[in-house]
Amino acid sequence: MAHEIKFGxxxxxxxxxxxVRSMKLLPEVKIYAIASRTLAKAQSFAAENELxxxxxxxxxxxxxxxxxxxxxxxxxxxxxxxxEWVLKAAAKKKHVLLxxxxxxxxxxxxxxxxxxxxxxxxxxxxxxxxxxxxxxxxEAVLHDSSRLGRILEVHATFNYxxxxxxxxxxxxxxxxxxxxxxxxLGALGDIGWYCARxxxxxxxxxxxxxxxxxxGASYNEKGVIVxxxxxxxxxxxxxxxxxxSFNTSHVMKLLVVGETGSLESDDFTLPASNVKSSxxxxxxxSWKDKLAGWHRTEDFQEVxxxxxxxxxxxxxxARLVAxxxxxxxxxxxxxxxxxxxxxxxxxxxxxxxxxxxxxxNL
Amino acid sequence: MAHEIKFGxxxxxxxxxxxVRSMKLLPEVKIYAIASRTLAKAQSFAAENELxxxxxxxxxxxxxxxxxxxxxxxxxxxxxxxxEWVLKAAAKKKHVLLxxxxxxxxxxxxxxxxxxxxxxxxxxxxxxxxxxxxxxxxEAVLHDSSRLGRILEVHATFNYxxxxxxxxxxxxxxxxxxxxxxxxLGALGDIGWYCARxxxxxxxxxxxxxxxxxxGASYNEKGVIVxxxxxxxxxxxxxxxxxxSFNTSHVMKLLVVGETGSLESDDFTLPASNVKSSxxxxxxxSWKDKLAGWHRTEDFQEVxxxxxxxxxxxxxxARLVAxxxxxxxxxxxxxxxxxxxxxxxxxxxxxxxxxxxxxxNL
Numbered sequence: 001m002a003h004e005i006k007f008g009x010x011x012x013x014x015x016x017x018x019x020v021r022s023m024k025l026l027p028e029v030k031i032y033a034i035a036s037r038t039l040a041k042a043q044s045f046a047a048e049n050e051l052x053x054x055x056x057x058x059x060x061x062x063x064x065x066x067x068x069x070x071x072x073x074x075x076x077x078x079x080x081x082x083x084e085w086v087l088k089a090a091a092k093k094k095h096v097l098l099x100x101x102x103x104x105x106x107x108x109x110x111x112x113x114x115x116x117x118x119x120x121x122x123x124x125x126x127x128x129x130x131x132x133x134x135x136x137x138x139e140a141v142l143h144d145s146s147r148l149g150r151i152l153e154v155h156a157t158f159n160y161x162x163x164x165x166x167x168x169x170x171x172x173x174x175x176x177x178x179x180x181x182x183x184x185l186g187a188l189g190d191i192g193w194y195c196a197r198x199x200x201x202x203x204x205x206x207x208x209x210x211x212x213x214x215x216g217a218s219y220n221e222k223g224v225i226v227x228x229x230x231x232x233x234x235x236x237x238x239x240x241x242x243x244x245s246f247n248t249s250h251v252m253k254l255l256v257v258g259e260t261g262s263l264e265s266d267d268f269t270l271p272a273s274n275v276k277s278s279x280x281x282x283x284x285x286s287w288k289d290k291l292a293g294w295h296r297t298e299d300f301q302e303v304x305x306x307x308x309x310x311x312x313x314x315x316x317x318a319r320l321v322a323x324x325x326x327x328x329x330x331x332x333x334x335x336x337x338x339x340x341x342x343x344x345x346x347x348x349x350x351x352x353x354x355x356x357x358x359x360x361n362l
Numbered sequence: 363m364a365h366e367i368k369f370g371x372x373x374x375x376x377x378x379x380x381x382v383r384s385m386k387l388l389p390e391v392k393i394y395a396i397a398s399r400t401l402a403k404a405q406s407f408a409a410e411n412e413l414x415x416x417x418x419x420x421x422x423x424x425x426x427x428x429x430x431x432x433x434x435x436x437x438x439x440x441x442x443x444x445x446e447w448v449l450k451a452a453a454k455k456k457h458v459l460l461x462x463x464x465x466x467x468x469x470x471x472x473x474x475x476x477x478x479x480x481x482x483x484x485x486x487x488x489x490x491x492x493x494x495x496x497x498x499x500x501e502a503v504l505h506d507s508s509r510l511g512r513i514l515e516v517h518a519t520f521n522y523x524x525x526x527x528x529x530x531x532x533x534x535x536x537x538x539x540x541x542x543x544x545x546x547l548g549a550l551g552d553i554g555w556y557c558a559r560x561x562x563x564x565x566x567x568x569x570x571x572x573x574x575x576x577x578g579a580s581y582n583e584k585g586v587i588v589x590x591x592x593x594x595x596x597x598x599x600x601x602x603x604x605x606x607s608f609n610t611s612h613v614m615k616l617l618v619v620g621e622t623g624s625l626e627s628d629d630f631t632l633p634a635s636n637v638k639s640s641x642x643x644x645x646x647x648s649w650k651d652k653l654a655g656w657h658r659t660e661d662f663q664e665v666x667x668x669x670x671x672x673x674x675x676x677x678x679x680a681r682l683v684a685x686x687x688x689x690x691x692x693x694x695x696x697x698x699x700x701x702x703x704x705x706x707x708x709x710x711x712x713x714x715x716x717x718x719x720x721x722x723n724l
Contacts, residue, residue, distance in 0.1 A: 018653040152610050214593040215574045215721055216601040231576040239578040248514050248619045250647035250656055257610045274654040285612035291380040292636040294612055359577055
C-alpha cells in the first residue's frame with residue numbers, strides 16, 4: 001500500500017501488544033520494525049505477537065531510530081526514557097505516538113513537544129479513550145446546552161489492584177509503575193492521568209485556577225504514589241475531584257454534573273467490552289410530591305465498535321502523519337496542548353502532596 | 363388500638379407531609395396531635411394532609427408538649443429551635459424523632475441526646491434511608507468479606523438545585539436551609555448530612571481520624587454553605603470523599619470500593635421510585651488480554667417496597683418506644699451514637715472550611 005504509514009515500535013512493553021493487535025487491523029498502517037534492548041527479546045515479541053514476516057527486528061533502539069524508512073515511532077518505553085528517545089526521533093524526523101504518562105515533569109514534556117513541533121512532526125499521547133467513538137457521542141451531550149446545562153462539577157475515579165495485576169512479575173514494585181527511577185508518578189501517572197484528562201475534557205480543556213491534593217495519599221516502599229486524590233477549582237468556582245488507587249478492584253468512573261443534568265460512564269477509560277460500550281445521561285430531575293422519590297429522565301446510549309479504541313487512535317495519528325507527509329495537512333497542535341495541560345494538573349497534584357496539601361496555583 | 367404510639371407533630375414543615383402520609387399507613391401509630399405557631403396554620407395543615415378528624419390541633423408548640431397523652435414527638439422544626447423543644451420534650455417524657463440536621467453544633471446535639479437518655483427516652487434522627495430494606499441488603503454485601511473484600515474508599519455525592527426546588531417560595535434564601543439563623547449548616551446539613559452518614563455507615567460507624575475540607579466551598583449572600591466537599595482519612599489510611607451542592611440537578615450517589623469489589627447506588631438517600639429500588643455490586647474485575655476491555659461480574663439487586671422508607675423509619679421508632687413503654691425493651695443507643703458521629707463529621711468540615719482547609723483531627 002503506497003500511502004501507508006510505517007511504524008517503528010520502540011520497546012516491548014505489555015501495552016505494545018495491545019497496539020500491535022490494532023495496527024494489524026488497519027490497512028493504512030504497517031508495523032515496519034520492532035526494537036528491544038536485545039535482539040532475542042525483540043524476536044520473541046515479534047513471534048508472540050505474530051508480526052508480519054517482513055517486519056524488521058532490531059536489537060537496539062538506535063538502529064530503529066536510524067532506519068530512514070520509518071515514518072513514525074510508537075514509544076511504550078518507561079517514562080524516564082521518553083526525553084532521550086523523543087529527541088532522537090525528532091532529530092531523525094519521526095512523528096511520535098508516546099505512551100502515557102509522557103513525562104515525569106511538565107518541563108520534560110515541553111522539551112519533547114517543542115522538538116517535534118520545530119521539526120514539523122506530529123505528537124500524540126497514548127490516551128486511547130479520547131479516540132473512542134463513544135467519546136464523540138458524549139461530547140455531543142456535553143456541548144448541547146439543553147442537556148446538562150452549565151457544567152459545575154466533574155468527579156473521576158480510576159482504580160485497579162496493581163499487586164494482583166502484576167502478580168506474575170512480582171507485584172507492583174517489580175513493575176515500571178512501582179519504580180521511581182522508571183516512572184516518577186506511580187498511580188498518579190498511570191491511571192490518575194485519565195482522571196485529569198477526563199476532567200479537562202469535560203471542561204473543554206479550560207485550565208483550573210488551582211489544584212489541591214487530598215489528604216491520605218499513600219506510597220509504596222520505593223516512594224512511588226500508590227493512591228491519591230485532588231480537587232481542582234476554576235476561576236469562577238466550578239470544581240472537579242478525582243481519586244486514583246492501585247489498591248482496589250477496577251473502578252473507572254466519570255461523572256459530569258451540570259445545572260440541569262448529569263452524564264456518567266462506568267468505564268470511561270477502557271470500555272469493559274471491546275464491542276459495545278455505553279454511557280448514561282440523567283436530566284429533568286425534580287422531587288416527587290411528599291418526597292415519594294424523585295423524577296428523572298434517563299437516556300442510556302450505546303455505541304457498537306468495529307475496531308478497538310486504540311485502533312481509532314492509531315488511525316487518527318496515521319491520518320495526521322499522512323496529511324503532513326503529502327502536504328495536505330499540518331501538525332495538529334491539539335494533541336500536544338492537551339497533553340501538556342494534563343501533565344500540568346498531575347504535577348501540581350504531586351507538588352501539592354509534597355508540600356503538605358498546599359494549593360498550587362496554575 | 364391499645365398498643366399504638368401517639369405521635370405529636372411539632373411544626374408544619376414540608377417534610378412533615380411526607381411523614382404524615384406514612385404514619386397513616388401504620389396501624390401501630392396514631393397521629394394524635396399537630397401544632398403550629400398559629401391555630402389557623404395547624405388547621406390548614408390538618409386539612410391539606412387529611413389528618414383523621416380526631417387529631418388534636420394546637421396553635422402553639424407548648425400546648426402539644428404539655429399534652430400528657432402524647433408518647434412521642436416528631437420535630438421537623440428548623441434546626442435552630444431543636445434544643446429548646448427537645449429539652450422540653452425530655453422534661454415532659456416524650457420520645458423524640460428529630461429531623462436532620464439535628465443540631466448546629468455537636469455540643470447542641472449532645473445536650474439533647476443526654477437529656478433524652480437521662481429520662482429513658484428514645485432518640486432517632488430523620489435519616490430515612492437507614493430504614494429502607496435496601497439498606498439491609500446492601501449491608502449484607504458490605505459485611506460479607508467475600509464480596510468487596512476490605513473496604514478502602516467511599517465516595518458520596520448528594521446535590522439538588524435549591525433555587526429551582528424552592529422557586530415557589532422565593533428560592534433558597536427564602537427557605538430555612540438558606541437562612542443561617544434557622545439552619546447554620548446549609549447544604550452541608552441538609553444533604554451533606556446523608557453523605558457523611560453514608561460514609562460512616564459503609565465503614566460500620568468507625569470514626570475517621572481526620573476531616574479536611576476541599577477548596578471551592580461556596581456560600582449564599584446570607585453566609586450559608588451552598589456547596590462543599592471533604593476528604594476523611596481513617597487511622598490506617600482508608601479514605602472517603604464527599605461533595606454536596608445546592609447548585610446542580612439531582613445527584614445521589616454512593617460508591618463503596620473494596621479490594622475485590624465495589625457497591626454503588628444511584629439514589630442511596632431517596633430511591634427515585636418509592637416502589638422499586640436497586641443497587642449494583644461489581645466484583646471479580648481483571649484486565650482482558652491485550653487490554654481489550656476488562657472482566658467484571660455485575661450483581662444488580664432490586665428491592666420492592668410495600669411502604670415508603672420513612673414508614674419503615676417510623677415503624678422502627680414506634681417499636682422501640684412501645685417496648686420501652688411496656689418494659690420489654692430499653693432505649694436503643696445506636697441512633698443517638700450515629701447521629702452524634704455524623705454531626706461530628708459535618709461540624710469538622712465546617713470548621714476546616716472556616717480555618718483555611720485545615721485538617722481537623724477527631
